[in-house]
Amino acid sequence: MNASETADTPTPRVTVNGEEEHLPEEGASVATLLRALDVDPEQSGLAVAVDDHVVRQQDWGATALSGGERIELIAAQQGG
Amino acid sequence: MPATLEDGTAEGETALADEEAVLTFGSHAFSARLLVGSGGYASPQVMLDALQAAGAELVTVSIRRNNLDADAGGPLSLLREHGYRVLPNTAGCFTAKEAVLTARLAREALDTDLVKLEVIGDDETLLPDTEQLLKAADELVEEGFTVLSYANDDPIVCRKLARVGCAAVMPGGAPIGSGQGLLNPYNPRLIREEVPAETPLIVDAGIGTASDAAQAMELGYDGLLVNTAISGAKHPEKMARAMRRATEAGRGAFEAGRTPRPRYAQASSPTEGRLTVEDGR
Numbered sequence: 054m055n056a057s058e059t060a061d062t063p064t065p066r067v068t069v070n071g072e073e074e075h076l077p078e079e080g081a082s083v084a085t086l087l088r089a090l091d092v093d094p095e096q097s098g099l100a101v102a103v104d105d106h107v108v109r110q111q112d113w114g115a116t117a118l119s120g121g122e123r124i125e126l127i128a129a130q131q132g133g
Numbered sequence: 134m135p136a137t138l139e140d141g142t143a144e145g146e147t148a149l150a151d152e153e154a155v156l157t158f159g160s161h162a163f164s165a166r167l168l169v170g171s172g173g174y175a176s177p178q179v180m181l182d183a184l185q186a187a188g189a190e191l192v193t194v195s196i197r198r199n200n201l202d203a204d205a206g207g208p209l210s211l212l213r214e215h216g217y218r219v220l221p222n223t224a225g226c227f228t229a230k231e232a233v234l235t236a237r238l239a240r241e242a243l244d245t246d247l248v249k250l251e252v253i254g255d256d257e258t259l260l261p262d263t264e265q266l267l268k269a270a271d272e273l274v275e276e277g278f279t280v281l282s283y284a285n286d287d288p289i290v291c292r293k294l295a296r297v298g299c300a301a302v303m304p305g306g307a308p309i310g311s312g313q314g315l316l317n318p319y320n321p322r323l324i325r326e327e328v329p330a331e332t333p334l335i336v337d338a339g340i341g342t343a344s345d346a347a348q349a350m351e352l353g354y355d356g357l358l359v360n361t362a363i364s365g366a367k368h369p370e371k372m373a374r375a376m377r378r379a380t381e382a383g384r385g386a387f388e389a390g391r392t393p394r395p396r397y398a399q400a401s402s403p404t405e406g407r408l409t410v411e412d413g414r
Contacts, residue, residue: 070198092199098209099199100242105230107237125198127238129209131180132195132224133170133309133360 065120076118083113083124092126100127156333156356158300159279161218161247165190166350167380168220168335170360171208174369180208181215183363187373192217193249193358195224196239209243220281222249227262229269236273248273249303249337249358250282259309263290267297274298283337286320288327295332302328303358306349307339310361314345318352325353342372343379350383351391 064076069090077089083101084094092099094113101108102125108116118124154162169189174180184192192212212219221239226232229252236248252269254262261284273280274297281301282294291302304324307313315321321336328334336349337358346357359376366372 098207098242100238102234102238105234107234107241109241125234125238127196127235127242128199129194129207129219129221129239129243130197131174131208132172132197132222133193133358 065118067118067120067122067124069124070126076120080117080119083108083116083118085114086118086124087113087126098128101125102127158247158281158333161191161279161300163190163218165377166356166384167346167377168193168356168358169363169373170358171212172360173364177208177211179369180364181211183369183373184215184217185373186370186377187359187363188377189373190218191220191247193220193222193360194243196221196235196242218247219243219245220247220249221245222251223269224251224253226252226269227254227265228252229265229272232265232269233272233276236269236278237276240278246277247279247281250280250299260305261285261290263287266290267293270294270299271297281335286317286324288320288323291324291334292327295328299332301333301335301355303335303337305338306336306345307341309338310365311339312341312345312362312365313339314341315339315348318348321349321352321354340376343375346376346379347383347386350380351386353387356380 064079066073066075077085087094101113103122153164156163156166165188167187167189168191169184169187170193171180174183194208209219221243223232223235226235232250232252239248240246250270250273252262252266253259263285270280270282279300281303282299284291284294284302284304286304291304294302304321306315306321325334333355335356335358336354340346340357340359340362342362349357357380363369363373363376
């Protein structure tokens with residue numbers, strides 16, 4: 054989904070799990086971006102890396118995105 | 134996980150004492166020697182039934198991009214609700230850099246320092262890229278991870294993985310998911326001799342049926358990691374129970390110390406005092 058489909062002026066873009074997304078607002082935090090993507094940033098079992106660096110969950114609200122970042126959002130899946 | 138065995142024997146009669154730690158990875162102790170993977174089951178309930186029958190305590194999960202359109206949760210909450218401890222893997226990583234990042238993400242998401250390290254060379258064989266594997270193992274150990282490393286059945290590589298501080302070394306008996314058993318039992322035997330006893334050795338990959346499990350354990354391995362042989366069986370729960378028993382039987386035989394293999398027959402009845410009767414020929 055595109056988080057800023059209704060915005061008049063396109064906001065900066067980031068990639069989330071390889072897909073391009075617009076930030077919901079300039080300088081949006083990781084937590085704000087996740088909410089815009091319908092992901093609850095409070096839920097357990099998730100982890101985020103921004104440009105290959107893990108951002109701890111307690112820091113998601115304070116980590117601002119400026120655009121151009123590569124974000125990986127992961128969770129555990131079945132596997133051996 | 135407690136399980137009532139099919140033949141009615143109570144839990145603990147055939148298993149090692151429940152509270153006894155038989156397998157230790159760093160600061161993590163387990164009373165079951167059979168580790169089980171969570172992949173490929175027909176349904177979550179089939180997986181839970183199999184895990185219980187296997188007596189599993191530690192269950193592997195993979196780390197993947199979260200599907201933004203799917204319900205959150207995945208297997209993690211289910212496994213933890215049922216009391217299992219989880220072992221995240223780095224399956225699908227081709228470089229040390231990918232594996233290290235995956236391990237760091239797993240630590241954050243799952244709140245565990247345990248990691249099953251896999252760094253593979255290609256998608257066809259899924260065999261390890263040993264150069265990248267050793268690099269990743271070294272880095273993760275330095276960062277304080279408890280590293281259980283999947284490896285080739287190469288005694289030298291396994292010895293190196295132990296030396297860099299892996300908490301367990303896990304050579305494959307055959308390619309992942311192939312169920313071909315120990316294709317070359319000579320190498321796992323050498324590995325047992327090369328890797329110091331304080332580093333647990335687990336056969337990870339290639340176990341296809343119960344006799345493979347027993348064979349591996351009879352070589353003196355400390356445990357097994359089995360996924361496809363259970364999840365891919367016609368009756369996963371039955372196979373899980375068989376694997377558990379075979380693991381315990383193989384270990385028991387190893388600890389008992391097998392009888393020598395003389396070239397010629399050795400009578401087990403006394404040779405003195407035998408009857409001799411002339412038959413007239």
